[in-house]
Amino acid sequence: MDARKTDITLRIEKEHEALKQMMGAILEEMQRPVSGEAFDTWKLEFVWRLRDFRNQLLKHFELEEHGGFTEDMLRIKPENHSRLKELEAQHQEIINTLDRIVEALKALSCRDCDQFPEIRHQITTLLKQLEAHEAAERELIQSTYLQDFGAAD
Numbered sequence: 001m002d003a004r005k006t007d008i009t010l011r012i013e014k015e016h017e018a019l020k021q022m023m024g025a026i027l028e029e030m031q032r033p034v035s036g037e038a039f040d041t042w043k044l045e046f047v048w049r050l051r052d053f054r055n056q057l058l059k060h061f062e063l064e065e066h067g068g069f070t071e072d073m074l075r076i077k078p079e080n081h082s083r084l085k086e087l088e089a090q091h092q093e094i095i096n097t098l099d100r101i102v103e104a105l106k107a108l109s110c111r112d113c114d115q116f117p118e119i120r121h122q123i124t125t126l127l128k129q130l131e132a133h134e135a136a137e138r139e140l141i142q143s144t145y146l147q148d149f150g151a152a153d
């Protein structure tokens with residue numbers, strides 16, 4: 001069935017893998033113990049890491065929204081329309097949540113401060129949401145190509 005997938009679908013799946021690696025690095029960086037004097041450096045680097053991640057995510061979402069993926073999914077299976085709209089709305093929610101996290105992190109004044117567990121919780125939740133979102137996209141791709149494959153017989 002893979003042979004039937006378009007370049008764009010394959011590229012999206014590849015990017016999902018790259019994003020997964022970035023997510024892993026974020027979680028690692030978040031758990032790493034940080035001494036008092038290293039806090040400022042850690043915070044700045046962590047903010048930058050999240051910014052890079054946001055940038056990658058935005059580009060990835062733009063690829064999905066404007067790179068021909070939506071058109072492909074609709075051409076093969078027009079009933080995908082509402083599901084695609086839902087997924088698109090999630091893109092914006094994910095970016096908004098990430099922006100709130102970055103702001104909260106910038107306001108953090110020490111690693112052991114009371115606000116940190118909440119930020120950590122928000123990051124973990126966001127990454128889980130993103131994983132579920134991508135799994136839903138994968139499912140959409142699979143079911144759409146399955147239908148295409150069936151229709152071609």
Ligand SMILES: [Fe+2]
Nearest residue numbers: 016064134137
């Ligand atoms: Fe995606």
